[in-house]
Amino acid sequence: MTVPLSTTDSMPTVGTIRASGPSFRDGRGLDRVLVWLTLGFLVAFSALPLVYNVVMSFQSVDLFTIASFDRPFVGLDNYKAVLSQRATGTIVRNTAVFVGLSVALQLTIGFGLALYFQQRFPGSTWLRGLFLAGWIMPGLVVGGVWSWILAGDFGVMNWALQATGITSDKIFWLSDPSIALYSVIIANVWVGVPFNMILLSVGLAAIPDDVYEAAEMDGAGRIWRFLTITLPLMRAQLGAVISLGIIFTLQQFDLFAALTQGGPSNGSNVMQYWSWELSFQHYRIGQGAAVSVLMILVVICVAAIYVRSTRHEHAA
Amino acid sequence: MLRDERLTQFALLFVALAMVATYMFPVYWMYVTALKTGTEITAWPPSFWPANPDFAAVEVWQRMRMGTYLKNSAIIAVGVTAIVVVLGTGCGYALARVRSRWMDVALFSILMMQVLPSSLMITPIFVSFSQIGLLDYPRTSVILAQAAKVLPFYVVLTRATFAQVPRELEESALVEGNSRIGAFFSINVPLARNGILVAALLIFLQSLGEYVYSRSLIQSRALQPATVGLQSFMGPNTSDWQGVMTYAAIYVTPIILFFVFLQRQIVSGLTSGALK
Amino acid sequence: MNMQIEIDGVDKHYGAYHALKHIDLRIPQGQFVALVGPSGCGKSTLLRTIAGLETITSGAIRIAGKDVSSAPPRARDLAMVFQSYALYPHKTVAGNMMYSMRIRGISRAKARARAEEIAKITGLEALMDRYPRELSGGQRQRVAMGRAIMREPQAFLFDEPLSNLDAALRVHMRAEIRKLHDRIGATSVYVTHDQIEAMTMADHVVVLRAGVIEQQGAPLDLYDRPVNRFVAGFIGSPAMNFVPGRIDSDGAHVILDLPDNPRLAIAGRRPAQEAVTVGLRPEHLIPGDGPNALTLPVRSVERTGSASYVRTDTQPHLMIAAADRLAGVDAGTLSVTIDPTLVHLFSPEDETALAL
Numbered sequence: 001m002t003v004p005l006s007t008t009d010s011m012p013t014v015g016t017i018r019a020s021g022p023s024f025r026d027g028r029g030l031d032r033v034l035v036w037l038t039l040g041f042l043v044a045f046s047a048l049p050l051v052y053n054v055v056m057s058f059q060s061v062d063l064f065t066i067a068s069f070d071r072p073f074v075g076l077d078n079y080k081a082v083l084s085q086r087a088t089g090t091i092v093r094n095t096a097v098f099v100g101l102s103v104a105l106q107l108t109i110g111f112g113l114a115l116y117f118q119q120r121f122p123g124s125t126w127l128r129g130l131f132l133a134g135w136i137m138p139g140l141v142v143g144g145v146w147s148w149i150l151a152g153d154f155g156v157m158n159w160a161l162q163a164t165g166i167t168s169d170k171i172f173w174l175s176d177p178s179i180a181l182y183s184v185i186i187a188n189v190w191v192g193v194p195f196n197m198i199l200l201s202v203g204l205a206a207i208p209d210d211v212y213e214a215a216e217m218d219g220a221g222r223i224w225r226f227l228t229i230t231l232p233l234m235r236a237q238l239g240a241v242i243s244l245g246i247i248f249t250l251q252q253f254d255l256f257a258a259l260t261q262g263g264p265s266n267g268s269n270v271m272q273y274w275s276w277e278l279s280f281q282h283y284r285i286g287q288g289a290a291v292s293v294l295m296i297l298v299v300i301c302v303a304a305i306y307v308r309s310t311r312h313e314h315a316a
Numbered sequence: 317m318l319r320d321e322r323l324t325q326f327a328l329l330f331v332a333l334a335m336v337a338t339y340m341f342p343v344y345w346m347y348v349t350a351l352k353t354g355t356e357i358t359a360w361p362p363s364f365w366p367a368n369p370d371f372a373a374v375e376v377w378q379r380m381r382m383g384t385y386l387k388n389s390a391i392i393a394v395g396v397t398a399i400v401v402v403l404g405t406g407c408g409y410a411l412a413r414v415r416s417r418w419m420d421v422a423l424f425s426i427l428m429m430q431v432l433p434s435s436l437m438i439t440p441i442f443v444s445f446s447q448i449g450l451l452d453y454p455r456t457s458v459i460l461a462q463a464a465k466v467l468p469f470y471v472v473l474t475r476a477t478f479a480q481v482p483r484e485l486e487e488s489a490l491v492e493g494n495s496r497i498g499a500f501f502s503i504n505v506p507l508a509r510n511g512i513l514v515a516a517l518l519i520f521l522q523s524l525g526e527y528v529y530s531r532s533l534i535q536s537r538a539l540q541p542a543t544v545g546l547q548s549f550m551g552p553n554t555s556d557w558q559g560v561m562t563y564a565a566i567y568v569t570p571i572i573l574f575f576v577f578l579q580r581q582i583v584s585g586l587t588s589g590a591l592k
Numbered sequence: 593m594n595m596q597i598e599i600d601g602v603d604k605h606y607g608a609y610h611a612l613k614h615i616d617l618r619i620p621q622g623q624f625v626a627l628v629g630p631s632g633c634g635k636s637t638l639l640r641t642i643a644g645l646e647t648i649t650s651g652a653i654r655i656a657g658k659d660v661s662s663a664p665p666r667a668r669d670l671a672m673v674f675q676s677y678a679l680y681p682h683k684t685v686a687g688n689m690m691y692s693m694r695i696r697g698i699s700r701a702k703a704r705a706r707a708e709e710i711a712k713i714t715g716l717e718a719l720m721d722r723y724p725r726e727l728s729g730g731q732r733q734r735v736a737m738g739r740a741i742m743r744e745p746q747a748f749l750f751d752e753p754l755s756n757l758d759a760a761l762r763v764h765m766r767a768e769i770r771k772l773h774d775r776i777g778a779t780s781v782y783v784t785h786d787q788i789e790a791m792t793m794a795d796h797v798v799v800l801r802a803g804v805i806e807q808q809g810a811p812l813d814l815y816d817r818p819v820n821r822f823v824a825g826f827i828g829s830p831a832m833n834f835v836p837g838r839i840d841s842d843g844a845h846v847i848l849d850l851p852d853n854p855r856l857a858i859a860g861r862r863p864a865q866e867a868v869t870v871g872l873r874p875e876h877l878i879p880g881d882g883p884n885a886l887t888l889p890v891r892s893v894e895r896t897g898s899a900s901y902v903r904t905d906t907q908p909h910l911m912i913a914a915a916d917r918l919a920g921v922d923a924g925t926l927s928v929t930i931d932p933t934l935v936h937l938f939s940p941e942d943e944t945a946l947a948l
Contacts, residue, residue: 030496031414034406035422038471041403045464046429046437053440066443113335121328127336129583133343136575136582138525140543141564144550145346148557154358156345163361190342198586253435254527257547272435279439280532292436303431307424484678487645490665491672491749492692492739502691506682 050296057293061285078290082278087266094181095270098188098252103245105189110196110241115230117197118204128201131194139191143258146187150174150259177267180260184268187255192248196241203237204230243306250299271295343572349561357557376562384538385545386567388455392530392541393523395459400470400519403463405512408474409504413483423475430468434528437465442532454534458541461529466519473518473585477511478504514585517578521571542567595657596621596779597642597747602651604637604803611637613803615651619747619796624773624780626794628787629826634803635783639749642781644668655746671740672749675756677732679724679739685711686720689739706742713772714738730761741772747779754789766793787827791815799823821869821943824936830874830901833910836940839866846870846937850906854886857932860948868946871936874901874913879921882929890926893918902926 057078059071082088117128134142149157150173161167173183207230215225231238253272256262262269262277269277272295279288349357351366377383411423441461442451450457481504489499505512527543534540546567550560575582597619604612612634619625627635640646642653644665652661660668671692679688686707693703711717714734724732733753740748750769754762770793773780784790790797791811798808799822807814807823818824824832836849843861848854848870862868877886891905895917902912902921912928937946 031410031419034410035419037403038407038467039422039425041399042426042429042464042467045441045460046432047425049437049440049444050432052444053437056440056443061443067447069447116335117332119328121325121332123329124332125583126579127332129579130336130576131339132579132583132586133572133575134339136521136571137343137568138527138543138571140525140527140546141346141568142342144546144560144564145342147550148349148561149342149345151557154360154362154557156362159361190339193339198583247431251431251433251435253433254525254543257527257531258550272433276435276438276528276532279442285439285443288439292439296432296436299431299433299436300428303428307427482676482678484674484676485680487643487665488672488674488678488680489691490645491643491668491670493666493669493695495664495666498695502695503680507680 053289053296054293056286056289059286061289063283066285074286078286079294081284082287082290082294087269087274090266091269091271091274094266094268095250095272098181098185098270099246099249101182101185102188102192102249102252103242105185106192106196106245107238107241109189110193111200111238113193113197114200114204115226117201128197131197133194134190135192135194139252139254140258142187142191143255146183146190146255147174147259150183150186174260175264177264180264180268184252184255184259187259188249188252191252191255192245195248196245199241199244200234200237203234207233239309240306243302246302247299247306250295250302346561346564346568349557350565352558354558372558372562373566376559377566380545380549380559380563382542382545382563382566385540385542388539389524389526389541389543391455392458392462392526393520395455396463396466396523396526397516397520399459399463400467401512401516404467404470405474405505406500408471409478409500409508411471412475412478413486426468426471429464430472432465434461434465437461438528438532441529445533451533454536454539457533458526458529461533462523462526465529466522470515470519473515474508474512477508477515477585480511481507510581511585514578514581517574518582518585521574524571594621595619596623596655597781598652598654599638599642600652600654602638602641602653603649604634604641604646605649611803612641612648615803615805617798617805617808619779619781621779622777623796624770624782624794625796625798626782626784626790627798627800628784628790629800629806631785632802633800635785635800636751637803638800639751639781639783642668642747643670643672643749669743669746670749671743671745671747672751673736673740673753675752677724677736677753677756679732679735681724684721684723685716685727685735685738688724688735689742691739692743703742707738710738710742713741729757730765733757733761733765737769737772741776744776745778747781748773750780750782750784752784753782754784755786762789769793788829791827797827799826801826817945818871818936819945821871821938821945824871824938824945828873828875830911830913832936833872833874833877833908834938835870835872835908835910837868837870839864839868841865846935848886850886851889852887856886856930856935857884858935858937858948859933862937862946862948867940869938869940869943871938872910872930873934874911876930876934877910877912877914877928878930879912879914879916879918879926879928881927884932885927885929887925887927888912890921890923893922 058073058075060074060077061071065071113131117124149155152158152170152172152175155173157173158170161171171179174180211229212225215229220228250272253276256268256270256273260268262273271291275288275291275295278291279285348364348366351369351371353368353370356363356367411419445451445457450460485503485507486499489503490496494502525543526541527547530541530544531547534544546560546563549563554560595618599615599617602612602615603610615638627638629635637646641648644660644663648661652659654660655668655670680691683691686704689707689710690700690703693706694700707720708717711720714737716734716738719727719731724735727735736753753769754765757765766789782793794811796808797811797814799806799814801822807819814823814827818827821834825834837846839845839862840847840855841864843864844858845855846858846868848856856870888910889905891903891909894901900914900916900918902914902918904910904912912926918926937948938944939946
């Protein structure tokens with residue numbers, strides 16, 4: 001299950017209650033206290049670890065120094081070590097493929113479904129909502145189910161492919177290094193499609209009918225209407241879906257844990273899994289932190305671009 | 317003309333049902349496999365309906381000590397939800413009401429903390445928690461870490477809900493003699509109740525499926541949640557797919573039921589709140 | 593007189609925006625005061641600072657002699673009717689009315705009894721257990737009123753309470769609110785953008801523009817003796833006509849800057865050749881010939897049955913509101929006369945009224 005990110009801004013700008021009055025109960029400080037409760041917690045359990053992460057990425061941290069507050073600084077050694085490993089190229093490429101393919105497929109399928117369920121027929125809204133069941137299930141269970149579906153010997157996927165004549169041999173989805181990554185992508189697309197669909201449905205619903213009617217009067221056919229009205233009017237929404245898709249895809253961990261554990265031989269390893277692996281399986285915590293720092297930079301850049309762009313729209 | 321219209325509607329509905337069915341196949345497959353017995357699991361071609369349905373729930377429950385796992389999952393989810401609701405509701409409200417540069421900064425920081433992937437945050441969290449001795453309370457550690465992970469999401473959702481409560485209602489309560497805290501509890505919270513409940517439910521369900529933190533912070537098997545239990549059950553070369561699917565089915569059925577009953581509220585909560 | 597609300601040099605800034613500029617206002621006990629002005633003039637902001645919903649940047653506000661400048665709303669003991677009514681959607685009509693008493697720790701039974709009493713006055717008896725969403729607009733308005741009079745507050749504040757009602761109901765509620773005010777003998781501050789509402793309901797009208805009080809006084813004083821062009825144009829409907837002109841060499845006439853340069857007698861004397869803006873109310877231009885007459889080309893006539901509105905074909909256009917139907921006058925010219933005492937003069941530079 002992934003988490004939506006929002007910059008909803010439906011607040012009126014005038015008539016702000018400036019908390020007035022002397023006591024806390026009447027709030028000069030009430031709003032600030034309420035915000036600081038949350039911010040304080042987040043600073044303690046997100047922001048400080050974030051900073052600590054950066055510090056550790058310049059230190060030598062392993063099982064022996066983990067408890068010590070006075071660890072030797074090693075400069076960029078962790079980064080050098082991480083970037084010079086043989087697996088690094090594969091893992092970076094895997095991450096790019098994983099994100100690119102997942103986002104592209106989720107978006108295409110999600111958009112298609114959103115367009116289909118935009119038509120009015122009995123139960124359309126309810127049926128559309130059912131898709132979210134895939135999103136709400138624990139990632140590890142989704143991974144478990146898919147690893148059974150994709151099982152090499154008795155998996156139903158292989159049976160379906162053979163029965164329809166698409167392949168003649170069984171595909172070893174999870175144990176073939178050149179295919180394992182695509183297995184995770186399939187499961188990840190399954191998880192991500194509903195969210196994409198719902199998000200895009202909201203955008204589609206916001207396009208007024210009369211715009212389409214006007215275009216129809218002007219003689220625009222179905223495809224032409226899609227290209228000249230739907231797509232341009234959905235631009236902001238599509239941008240949001242793509243940014244969120246990248247962010248969520250970079251958060252995906254459970255499916256790797258359940259399906260391939262990054263293997264075989266890093267064939268399906270990605271940065272976010274590798275970082276965990278370095279820290280918790282190889283106990284090269286400094287290196288794990290270095291990978292983590294690099295990826296967090298990527299995630300925050302994507303998120304900041306997205307938030308700023310939506311801010312801009314609201315202001316305009 | 318009217319007949320055509322109805323025919324189209326049925327055709328659309330039929331195709332929609334087919335798409336839902338295709339999408340839902342993995343869920344179906346999980347349940348069917350859970351009902352199959354040993355030899356049928358490895359039958360080739362696979363059977364799509366169990367010949368002798370046998371739901372080994374009790375056996376798997378006992379063998380896998382699912383009671384313990386699910387109890388731990390529930391403890392973690394309840395703990396996370398409690399922290400998040402207590403801390404986040406007021407924050408969502410304040411962010412919806414007050415507009416200033418500082419509030420914008422606060423909102424931006426909260427949004428940024430929402431995108432931090434758990435698998436990348438776990439390294440510093442693990443080290444710092446172990447240094448300050450929090451790891452002696454592993455479930456508490458998971459609760460704190462997971463609460464920090466999902467709190468921003470909750471704040472964003474409830475902020476959207478509170479923004480929909482007209483400001484005049486609260487102002488009226490103030491003029492009528494209430495304090496801001498009084499107005500918050502007697503006017504804003506009741507009116508935002510549905511949004512708060514949906515947000516809390518989403519946090520609860522999400523925490524019920526938490527994996528990265530539990531896997532990394534909890535060593536003792538007796539304290540691990542159901543996700544970690546399932547992972548250790550599956551192992552690298554499992555063949556007990558009936559057992560795994562039974563486990564999975566027991567685990568997710570309550571989640572799916574929750575979802576089916578509250579589908580409309582969840583979808584509307586998500587679409588009105590998070591996705592504009 | 594016993595001052596119920598005193599506003600002393602109040603300023604309100606929103607960042608760089610100066611919303612209220614040194615407002616001074618004294619409202620005696622029992623008076624009905626209307627704050628009126630175009631949108632954005634600060635009338636609602638002023639009301640909200642009285643309510644305590646906005647803090648003031650400087651100055652002081654006293655209610656019943658007590659300084660409440662920085663007191664929270666609940667310490668001010670006021671009642672307010674909002675434009676949207678602000679009925680609590682999760683409470684019944686009775687629940688809405690009882691809310692303020694329940695906060696004050698008054699027992700449910702007592703509050704309920706009071707609510708029943710108020711319901712009789714406002715005609716809400718049959719609706720007590722309904723929710724706001726089940727009420728019509730007019731009924732909601734009544735509930736908002738009823739809720740406000742549950743207590744005996746220091747003053748009632750109204751923020752455009754009638755603007756969501758249809759025209760007929762609005763006229764009816766104007767009288768109702770005024771009746772209620774007289775009956776309770778309370779102090780009321782009423783914000784509206786509709787000058788007719790202000791003129792018909794209030795004892796004292798305060799005209800605001802851009803955060804400044806332009807003029808305040810009894811309604812007809814504002815109509816008869818506007819202190820500047822803005823107030824003159826804002827009060828009265830249709831709005832006053834303004835025509836540039838110049839004082840004639842005799843100092844007792846003004847020459848209008850219209851075709852044929854017509855001359856009008858004025859009620860006093862001004863320096864000869866002084867440039868002025870002449871203000872003529874449409875209803876003061878009476879069709880007919882007489883000593884102080886103007887003959888104007890007609891562009892169009894709108895007839896409502898009870899009145900006729902003539903637009904002249906001049907630059908600027910003049911509006912003439914006549915009580916008769918002006919049969920046959922649709923083009924050509926129309927002669928109108930005006931009482932010299934009803935001719936207003938304003939300075940073209942600072943737009944203030946010129947004494948006559």
